[in-house]
């Protein structure tokens with residue numbers, strides 16, 4: 005069992021890293037031949053960094069759009085971020101001070117994450133427009149994330165999992181030595197779904213994570229008159 | 244006049260987000276381009292036999308050339324934030340007119356043929372085969388998008404449905420299934436130099452007529468020069484300015500401003516069109532060919548500056564793409580941006596106190612301003628972000644006493660399209676044009692009722708033509724749409740101009 009999970013996580017990590025790297029390389033390689041920032045747009049590179057920051061951290065455009073989706077979406081993402089930080093303690097020894105400090109908040113974040121996801125799911129089911137555009141995978145992602153959250157919280161509040169052992173397993177795995185994983189129902193669910201998520205990440209809509217950084221309507225400086233912008237394939241037409 | 248074969252939506256106080264009704268606009272498609280329209284643009288004359296494979300090849304080609312397309316196809320999370328942002332959805336209830344619904348028509352094919360999930364588990368991710376029905380659906384719904392970019396403002400990833408529409412139209416063109424309206428017009432520009440196919444002598448004739456009219460009215464010999472070598476400024480303006488109302492009043496205004504500035508300027512027969520429909524069909528090649536006419540004209544005439552007249556998509560191509568498509572413009576005067584918008588030009592003169600106005604000349608009107616999509620969300624004026632909103636308003640306020648804005652949710656970056664942009668300004672698409680105008684008409688109606696607004700000013704040839712046609716459907720008058728430089732023209736006091744008293748005297752003598 006432990007060996008299976010060790011292999012699963014090695015495969016999941018490899019797929020995630022290589023898959024994402026290939027997608028990022030594809031985005032980076034593909035030229036943006038025209039200046040198409042959605043204006044008003046920043047006129048300097050610093051301004052663009054600020055715009056991206058507001059977009060990534062506060063979901064600025066979504067905020068302009070619909071407050072409910074923003075509330076649930078933002079809550080989920082920020083909580084997930086805190087939860088992920090909290091999980092870093094399973095991969096390091098000794099644990100950094102900041103990571104130690106957020107441990108108590110992390111638990112609340114777990115609940116906040118579930119609340120956000122539940123809100124998004126309700127919206128997907130009950131708003132006719134959102135229901136119309138949803139494919140089965142859109143519901144499944146929410147369910148997968150909900151189950152990951154629930155199983156995670158169960159380990160804390162329902163059936164206590166031997167966390168020290170889990171930590172030994174993962175720190176061991178990072179040095180390619182396979183330890184033993186406690187066979188615990190919530191833990192198995194939790195880890196299986198996380199591995200699934202990692203494997204599917206580069207092939208799914210989760211590509212919005214790298215995608216946003218490559219979105220020309222958000223990441224371009226508004227300076228077409230000042231600076232000539234020319235893609236390689238367009239340059240070839242001039243010869 | 245406006246008798247409709249479809250239901251014109253009734254104006255309410257607000258535009259509520261409707262519950263969706265599938266297929267309400269599935270019947271509407273524009274006329275298909277004929278070989279005569281397609282071939283000069285480098286497209287197959289008619290739908291090719293192997294359209295299926297050719298379309299997929301083109302999709303691959305475009306994905307490798309446009310980062311926007313590749314990223315936008317991947318990144319959508321179906322959050323729904325854009326679903327109630329398109330004027331065409333709000334007025335037709337058709338879910339394929341929701342921005343994401345529109346994107347999905349292409350995305351489901353992309354997923355089916357180009358992604359792991361779509362290849363092996365199509366049902367899971369909503370991937371679909373490319374069939375003849377899909378192709379027709381593309382043709383229908385990608386010609387119900389005015390490429391206004393409103394959706395991209397609200398999408399958390401900036402996904403711009405306009406980019407997807409352009410790509411889809413380019414795919415359609417590449418298999419010989421293009422739209423008559425756009426392709427016919429582009430063919431005319433390639434051949435004649437303007438969208439209307441006006442020959443040089445006709446333009447010259449119009450301009451001479453304008454000179455006579457203005458001189459008769461003001462007593463000042465304002466010139467409207469054509470093809471004058473060595474002029475300082477080349478003015479490139481939409482060809483509608485040469486004859487249609489209220490466009491031509493704008494052209495009269497530009498001439499008066501140049502006259503007062505004491506600058507030499509000229510129009511050009513080679514570049515007698517600011518518009519560039521190459522953008523609407525997503526064809527870089529055609530857009531470039533059209534843009535190069537402007538470079539050629541500037542070189543031939545030896546001008547030092549290029550100024551664009553009032554036109555929305557033209558200003559996008561000019562401001563954002565011209566340097567890319569036809570630059571570098573190092574042969575022009577480096578002290579000025581290339582190109583400049585006529586509003587920027589007039590605004591600068593106003594700032595310097597070089598123009599004299601009698602604002603009371605516009606006192607018979609209370610104005611509001613319609614931000615045109617392409618100007619608002621794809622360009623800038625001046626050097627500060629948002630100048631595209633402030634500068635035209637500053638110009639209007641400098642020449643008019645009565646001005647009010649419409650509902651703030653419907654102007655600025657959130658402006659609603661006139662309903663006729665993006666290559667939809669054709670009678671065969673009248674139904675979607677009229678319906679799509681609903682949010683703008685609603686906001687206008689509200690300021691008419693509450694603030695006593697009488698006229699709406701715009702700086703886009705397409706908006707002006709569209710409103711002229713569409714206002715009557717909503718019980719308003721076609722003359723209620725005016726050009727910004729028409730207002731300038733009304734109020735500007737030319738040096739040596741007849742005053743009212745002079746005119747009275749003249750009448751008395753007679």
Ligand code: SF4
Nearest residue numbers: 329388389391392394
């Ligand atoms: S670009 Fe404009 S017309 Fe097209 S889908 Fe977006 S909002 Fe609608």
Ligand code: SF4
Nearest residue numbers: 319320322323325398
């Ligand atoms: S707002 Fe953007 S991410 Fe959300 S559904 Fe629309 S296109 Fe997709």
